[in-house]
Every structure is written in structure tokens, then in C-alpha cells.
Amino acid sequence: MKDCIRAAIIGGWGHQALVGAFGKTAQCVAIAADGLDDKARDYVSAPWAAGAPYFEDWQKMLDEVKPEVLSLGTWPAKNGPYIVAALKRGIHVVSDKPIANSAAELSDLRAVTRQNPGLHLLTEFTMRLGPAFMAAREAVRSGKIGDVVLVTGQKSYRFGASRPDFYKTRQGFPGTIMFVGCHIMDLAYWITGLKYTGALCGVQGNIAKKEYGQFEDHAIILLQMEKGVDVVMHMDYLRPAAAPTHGDDRLRIAGSKGVIEVRDGKCVLITQEQPPTELAVGGHDEHAGLELVETLRGRGRGAFSTAESLVMAEVLLKARECADSGKAVKIL
Numbered sequence: 001m002k003d004c005i006r007a008a009i010i011g012g013w014g015h016q017a018l019v020g021a022f023g024k025t026a027q028c029v030a031i032a033a034d035g036l037d038d039k040a041r042d043y044v045s046a047p048w049a050a051g052a053p054y055f056e057d058w059q060k061m062l063d064e065v066k067p068e069v070l071s072l073g074t075w076p077a078k079n080g081p082y083i084v085a086a087l088k089r090g091i092h093v094v095s096d097k098p099i100a101n102s103a104a105e106l107s108d109l110r111a112v113t114r115q116n117p118g119l120h121l122l123t124e125f126t127m128r129l130g131p132a133f134m135a136a137r138e139a140v141r142s143g144k145i146g147d148v149v150l151v152t153g154q155k156s157y158r159f160g161a162s163r164p165d166f167y168k169t170r171q172g173f174p175g176t177i178m179f180v181g182c183h184i185m186d187l188a189y190w191i192t193g194l195k196y197t198g199a200l201c202g203v204q205g206n207i208a209k210k211e212y213g214q215f216e217d218h219a220i221i222l223l224q225m226e227k228g229v230d231v232v233m234h235m236d237y238l239r240p241a242a243a244p245t246h247g248d249d250r251l252r253i254a255g256s257k258g259v260i261e262v263r264d265g266k267c268v269l270i271t272q273e274q275p276p277t278e279l280a281v282g283g284h285d286e287h288a289g290l291e292l293v294e295t296l297r298g299r300g301r302g303a304f305s306t307a308e309s310l311v312m313a314e315v316l317l318k319a320r321e322c323a324d325s326g327k328a329v330k331i332l
Contacts, residue, residue, distance in 0.1 A: 002260050003025075004025055004026050004027040004129050005021075005293055005296060005297070006023065006026075006027055006068045006132055007021075007022070007027065007028055007033065007069055007071055008030040008031070008062070008065055008067035008071070008072070009028065009031075009032065009040060009071045009072075009254060010032045010034050010058045010061075010074060010082055010160075011034040011036075011039070011040055011075075012033075012041070012042055012043065013039065013075060013076070014072070014073020014095075014096030014124070014176065016043075016071050016096075016290060017048075017071075017094065017288045018069070018071040018094050018122045018292055018293070019048055019288060019292045020287060020288055022048035022289070023048055023050075023137075023313070025290055026069075027050070027051045028050060029065055030050065030053050030055060030065040030067065031044060031052050031055070032054070032058035032060075032062075033055070033057075033058065034078070034082070036074060036166075037215075040054075043224040048275070049125075050299030055230045058099075058123050061083065061177070062085065062086060063089070064090075064324045066089075067091060068091065068092060068296075069091060069120075070082070070083075070091050070092070071087075071095075072094070072095040072150075073096045073135075073155045074150045074332055075117045075166045075173070076096065076097070076174055076179050077101045077171060077174040078101070079099050079100075079101070079298075080099075080102075082095075083121060085111050086114050087112045087113065087119055088116075088220035090116065090117050091119070091120065092121075092122075093120070093121050093122070094292050095103065095121070095122070095124065095241065096123075096124050097125070097178070097183075097207070098123075098178045098182060098308060098316050098317075099121065099172075099310075100268070106310070106313050108277045111330065113306055113310065116311075117306065119129065120296050120304075120305075121306045121309050122292055122295060122296075122305070122306070123304070123308075123313075125182075125183065125187075125190070127183050127187060127249070128190050128304075129287070129288050129291060129303055130184070132262045132265050132266055132267040132279075132280045133187055133190075133191065133262060133267070133282070134169065135267040136251065136253065136260045136267045137148060137190065139184055139269055140192055140281060143257075144258060145242075145254070145255030145256070145257055145260055146255040146256035146257030146258065147256045148192050148227070148228075148253060148254075148255050149229060149254050149256060150230055150253075150254040151188045151225070151229065151230070151246040151251070152221060152231075152232045152233070152251075153183055153188060153233045153250060153251045153252070153272075154248065154250040154251075155180050155183055155233075155234075155235040155236075155248075156235070156238060156248040157180055157236070157237050157245060157246060157247055157301055158247075159208075159209065159238070160241070160271055160305070163215075167212055167215050169213060173215060175204070175216060175219075175246045175323075176219045177202070177221055177235065177316065177320045177323055178317075178319075179318050180219075180235040180236075181221065181233055181319070182312065182314075182316050183249070184235065184249065184308045185221075185315060186318070187224070188225075188251065188312075189225075189308075190308075191251070192225065192229070193246065194227065194229055195225060195226050196231075197224050197225055197226060197331055198328060199221060199222070199321070199329045199331065200223065200224055200322070201222040201328065202219065202220065202221040202222065202322040204216040204219035206216070207257050208238060209237070217237050218234060219235050219323060220232070221233050221323060223331075225299075237313050248251065249263075249271050250262065250263045257271055257272055258271030259271075259273065265332065266280070267279040267280045271299065283324055291303055291304070311332075314332070315331055318331045
């Protein structure tokens with residue numbers, strides 16, 4: 001396909017958001033197992049795969065096929081080394097979250113992105129493109145609620161009948177703060193434009209899913225942003241199976257002149273002079289893959305960037321460290 005970016009896939013997990021651009025502005029040229037399991041083979045029969053070859057060895061695939069971009073979705077605690085390997089080969093990366101599961105991995109990512117400034121490392125924080133969250137960003141950035149004072153957020157998922165065994169240990173699953181809380185924590189950062197400065201207090205535990213070992217079925221984290229803004233986030237895998245949607249996402253940003261609330265795909269603004277007014281209605285943007293490709297081509301709307309991927313990687317690591325240790329952690 002003329003002018004389509006040549007994309008390869010590693011791993012059979014994650015969102016694989018680039019798939020939304022396949023057949024439009026991107027072409028799948030290869031699929032590879034991640035060396036952990038063979039789930040990526042399921043993609044071979046997908047219509048968008050269009051006969052793309054399947055590799056048991058992901059490094060061989062990168063070296064022989066030489067894609068322009070890698071779409072990465074391996075076990076969520078394992079993304080870092082694949083990203084480094086691709087970037088060192090001159091390949092852009094679009095990765096499921098988190099992109100780093102340790103301070104050492106984050107250091108490696110920072111080093112390789114500095115050495116390859118022309119390459120993109122984009123995290124799939126595609127909720128940024130949801131119409132309600134975009135409306136909230138515009139309202140907050142234009143001063144409709146005055147100065148931001150307090151941010152509260154929720155991310156709740158259905159667990160389902162079961163989860164893969166890699167959820168049972170931190171070697172496979174990086175924690176509920178890192179994997180679930182990441183989205184709502186990122187949205188607070190993206191909408192307000194305020195940097196996180198510290199993780200003050202965190203708690204987490206496993207009460208309902210004890211058979212899953214180190215997995216946390218719930219977590220709460222208290223953070224602080226610039227200008228003394230406090231942030232309270234809670235996340236869980238306790239949404240009932242009968243719920244109408246997989247996720248229940250809520251964000252409330254209270255300011256000196258008003259409040260923005262996002263819930264059920266709706267953004268509502270309340271100010272001192274204005275009663276509750278719905279600013280947008282809509283769910284997840286189905287065209288995230290197209291926007292990711294536009295970003296790789298240098299024509300994006302600013303929703304994704306390497307710099308912000310690295311910023312949020314540090315925030316997530318520090319938030320998890322705070323909950324694990326029970327101690328406040330500074331975020332640089």
C-alpha cells in the first residue's frame with residue numbers, strides 16, 4: 001500500500017492501537033512471538049494481517065523485515081527490553097503501558113531516546129482522544145474553572161472469569177497502579193498541564209482475588225502536582241461482571257471558579273455563574289491508530305510524544321514505589 005507506514009507486531013497482548021490504522025495509513029508487514037508465549041499467532045488470521053509472515057524469533061523479525069514502527073504488546077511487565085532493542089535498530093515504537101517496569105529500564109529508555117532523537121516512543125494512552133476528555137482539557141486550559149485546586153479520579157475494570165497466570169507475579173504484571181491507574185493519572189496530567197511533583201501516600205491490596213498472589217484488586221494513591229494541587233486516584237478490578245461496560249472511568253477537576261466532571265463519556269462543567277452544562281458526549285476515539293501514525297509522520301495533534309511517555313513512566317514507577325514502601329516519594 002503506497003505511503004503506508006510499515007508496521008510489525010510483537011506479542012499477543014495489549015491494545016495494539018496501531019491496528020486501527022491498518023489498511024488506511026499503516027500496513028502490517030510481520031508478526032512475531034515475544035518469546036514468552038505464542039499468543040501473537042492469533043493475529044495471523046486477522047483480516048488486517050493480510051498474509052504478514054509470522055516469526056518465532058522477534059529479533060530475527062526486526063532484523064530481516066526492518067519495519068518502520070513496532071507495535072508492542074507483550075506481558076505488561078516486560079515491555080522495556082523490546083522497546084530498547086527496536087529503538088537501537090532505528091525503529092519507532094508504539095507500546096502498551098507501562099513502558100518501563102524498573103528505574104533501570106527507564107534509565108535505558110532515556111539513554112536510547114537521547115541517542116536516537118529522530119525516533120518516537122509513544123505509549124498507548126489513547127484515552128486522551130476520548131471526546132469528553134478532550135473537552136475537559138480545552139475547558140481547563142482556557143481557564144473556565146480558574147486555578148486547578150484538586151483532582152480526583154477513578155479507574156475500575158471488570159476482572160472477568162479469569163486472567164492469565166502472568167497476573168500473579170510482578171514479573172508478569174507490574175501492579176494495578178501501573179497497569180490500570182496509569183490511564184487516569186495520565187489524563188490528569190494531560191488535561192491540567194501540571195507536572196507531578198510527588199507521591200505522598202499509597203495503599204493497595206488483594207482481598208477478592210487471593211488466588212492471584214501478588215496481584216492487587218484495588219489501590220489508592222495520593223499525589224501532588226505543581227502549585228500545590230492535590231490528586232487522589234483509586235483504581236480496582238472490582239467492577240461487576242453484569243456492568244454494561246468493561247471500565248468505569250471518572251475524573252473530577254475542581255478549581256477556584258468551577259468544577260469539571262467526566263463520567264460515562266460525558267463532560268460536565270459547573271461554574272459560579274453557570275449551572276451544570278454538558279460540553280461533550282462520546283466514548284473512546286476509534287481512530288487512535290490513525291493519530292499515532294500521524295504523530296510518527298510528524299503531523300500529529302500533540303496527543304502523543306516521546307517526552308510525555310518518559311514523564312509518565314517515571315510517575316507510574318514512583319507511585320508504585322510509594323504504595324509498595326509506604327513512604328512518600330519525590331517525582332522529578
